[in-house]
Amino acid sequence: MLLFTVMAVSSVTVLLAIYLAIFTVNIEKVLVQGGANGPYDQPKGPWNGKFKMDTALVNITNTLFSKNFSISGVSSNCYQCDYQVLRQNAYQYAYVILDTKHPFKLFIQTKTNMNCTLKSYHFQEYKKYQIGIRTVDEEDKLTCSFDEYPNEGMQTYFPLFVALGVLIGMAVVWILITKTCRKYHLGARWGIFDDHESLINADLGSPNHLNRSVSPTEDTVSELKPEKPAKQKRLNSLDTFRGIALTIMIFVNYGGGGYYFFNHARWNGLTVADLVFPWFMWIMGVSITLSFRGLRQRQVKKRHIFIKIIKRTVILFLLGLFTSNLGDLTIYRVPGVLQRFAACYFVVALVQLIAGPNEDSQPTGKWWDPIRDVVVLWPQWCFMIMILVIYIIFTYAIKVKSCPIGYTGPGGIGEGYPEAYNCTGGVASRIDEWIFKDHVYHKGTFKDLYRVTVYHDPEGALGTLTSIFLVFLGVQAGITLYTYATHRARVSRWLVWSVILGCLAIGLSGGTQNEGLIPINKNLWSVSFIFATGSMAFILLAVCYLTVDVFDLWNGAPFIYPGMNSIAIYCGSELIGEHFPFSWNLEEYHTHGEQLLMNLVGTGCWLALAYYMYYIEFFVKI
Numbered sequence: 001m002l003l004f005t006v007m008a009v010s011s012v013t014v015l016l017a018i019y020l021a022i023f024t025v026n027i028e029k030v031l032v033q034g035g036a037n038g039p040y041d042q043p044k045g046p047w048n049g050k051f052k053m054d055t056a057l058v059n060i061t062n063t064l065f066s067k068n069f070s071i072s073g074v075s076s077n078c079y080q081c082d083y084q085v086l087r088q089n090a091y092q093y094a095y096v097i098l099d100t101k102h103p104f105k106l107f108i109q110t111k112t113n114m115n116c117t118l119k120s121y122h123f124q125e126y127k128k129y130q131i132g133i134r135t136v137d138e139e140d141k142l143t144c145s146f147d148e149y150p151n152e153g154m155q156t157y158f159p160l161f162v163a164l165g166v167l168i169g170m171a172v173v174w175i176l177i178t179k180t181c182r183k184y185h186l187g188a189r190w191g192i193f194d195d196h197e198s199l200i201n202a203d204l205g206s207p208n209h210l211n212r213s214v215s216p217t218e219d220t221v222s223e224l225k226p227e228k229p230a231k232q233k234r235l236n237s238l239d240t241f242r243g244i245a246l247t248i249m250i251f252v253n254y255g256g257g258g259y260y261f262f263n264h265a266r267w268n269g270l271t272v273a274d275l276v277f278p279w280f281m282w283i284m285g286v287s288i289t290l291s292f293r294g295l296r297q298r299q300v301k302k303r304h305i306f307i308k309i310i311k312r313t314v315i316l317f318l319l320g321l322f323t324s325n326l327g328d329l330t331i332y333r334v335p336g337v338l339q340r341f342a343a344c345y346f347v348v349a350l351v352q353l354i355a356g357p358n359e360d361s362q363p364t365g366k367w368w369d370p371i372r373d374v375v376v377l378w379p380q381w382c383f384m385i386m387i388l389v390i391y392i393i394f395t396y397a398i399k400v401k402s403c404p405i406g407y408t409g410p411g412g413i414g415e416g417y418p419e420a421y422n423c424t425g426g427v428a429s430r431i432d433e434w435i436f437k438d439h440v441y442h443k444g445t446f447k448d449l450y451r452v453t454v455y456h457d458p459e460g461a462l463g464t465l466t467s468i469f470l471v472f473l474g475v476q477a478g479i480t481l482y483t484y485a486t487h488r489a490r491v492s493r494w495l496v497w498s499v500i501l502g503c504l505a506i507g508l509s510g511g512t513q514n515e516g517l518i519p520i521n522k523n524l525w526s527v528s529f530i531f532a533t534g535s536m537a538f539i540l541l542a543v544c545y546l547t548v549d550v551f552d553l554w555n556g557a558p559f560i561y562p563g564m565n566s567i568a569i570y571c572g573s574e575l576i577g578e579h580f581p582f583s584w585n586l587e588e589y590h591t592h593g594e595q596l597l598m599n600l601v602g603t604g605c606w607l608a609l610a611y612y613m614y615y616i617e618f619f620v621k622i
Helices: 002-037 158-183 186-190 236-253 273-297 302-323 337-355 369-375 378-396 427-436 463-483 487-509 527-550 560-564 566-575 592-615
Strands: 055-062 069-075 084-090 093-099 104-110 115-121 128-136 142-148
Touching: 055 069, 055 084, 069 093, 084 093, 093 104, 104 128, 104 142, 115 142, 158 592, 236 273, 236 527, 236 560, 236 566, 236 592, 273 337, 273 463, 273 527, 302 337, 302 566, 337 378, 337 463, 369 378, 369 463, 378 427, 378 463, 378 527, 463 487, 463 527, 487 527, 560 566, 560 592, 566 592
Parallel strands: 055 128
Antiparallel strands: 055 093, 069 084, 069 104, 104 115, 128 142
16 A cells, blocks of 8 residues: 555656646746737837847837937956947937846947946846936936836746756655665565666776775774675765766756856856866776775786776777767867866876875874875875976966966956957967867857857866866875775865865955956866865765765665766767757747756656666676
């Protein structure tokens, strides 16, 4: 009876999810299309079309018929940008379609240089506004009025809340189903809840089992007995962490519902989309540490380890070339996501091979005992700090053609205009231009906003240096994991690292988006960026470790499954992501609800496929 009840609730939840998704799409269509037919939606000017996502309409009416006017504007997200002309030589009526993601400032000017400025205003999606040029005052200045049409506009985030509620409901139902199946032994009978061990030694490094044999201290109080070794327990929190990063990466790569915070920052700043790649890099460092420990315990020769490093590096690089390009060899992109994984893996793994710590003979009882996990890596810390210094010198102390020294802005009409118009990314772009020529990323989130005409690759050569340092921070987390045997010792040190890195990131960026000494910037992988994302990675690992491995509050599902097959899932999502059911063609004037539904379905399909691969014990390793 209980099973029947749970299954019934599950069915109702799924139907509710479908209904809410359809309802969300339809209600948005009423708001958009209803506006075209409603009494308040016929503008006095010539516009009579539809809205695109994240836009609003502003009508401008000029009652001073003898004075032509122009409309200029600038987004608050465009740092140090001047006003850009939106309409010019308008006479009686004009309109502009404005972006609603960020506040916008408008400037109206006549040919006789009379003007009025409308302060920065955050326009609402799908809403209409009216600006009236009324009179000229005694000081020969325009007087402009600002009003809103009484149309409903759009609750932009309503579909997101609906989706969140549905996902939470489905998670609760799934928990009830699994508990019921385990209680009545249905999972074992049907074969859906077996505790399979991942057969993968790891893609991008291995979250291998821990077999600690450290000297007893206050943190390692377990007795060492000459008994038969107990079965080693896999750290599922590492797969869960990797799966969380990969799932979010797929979701944002597919569009993230069209929400700006699920897309990369235009230049400086940090969004959800900016977190997942560095998290993935960081957890690779943790996995490398545990993988090398297993190799040393099995006494694998260094020559064989080096061959393995070369093999994995080459495979990753070639996979990156294959997944990030089409067939045009004239602009075939050389840098990329997996290419950077390959470069960072090669350097960090080689450092581990040459200067890896002898963890089984760590000195104890010294003054540095509380930080012996850091002290044991002092040669590597020296090397990594040197890499960071090289990045800083190249970025801020070298003069290149057409660029102010130390320039790290977006170029175009932004910071440093007009001297730095063709200096997007500063030295980083010049290095890529010298090494890769035209074989770099030709798009960019910053190009339209800053009207940039040159190319900049966010996975370029110079940013690889800071990426290596970020992977090494993951190595540090892995060293902490097997240096200390108690959960408290591990988690407390991870949290301390998080605080240190967070403070460094805030200090360098000044706690602001653009005004700090070194702004947080994913396009350049700035020092503050790797500190900020590394800080969050330490926290996320601590949360996953406590909930999954320590207190057993969560088994990591559904994220643990793509985490066990990350290479296969990532490459698949890149290669066939534009095909149904992972995506489909939407209307030009689609809404957030429609795109969010498509992106969630696409991401969910990969989660389901990852679970199926886990169920049939199919794992891809390199």
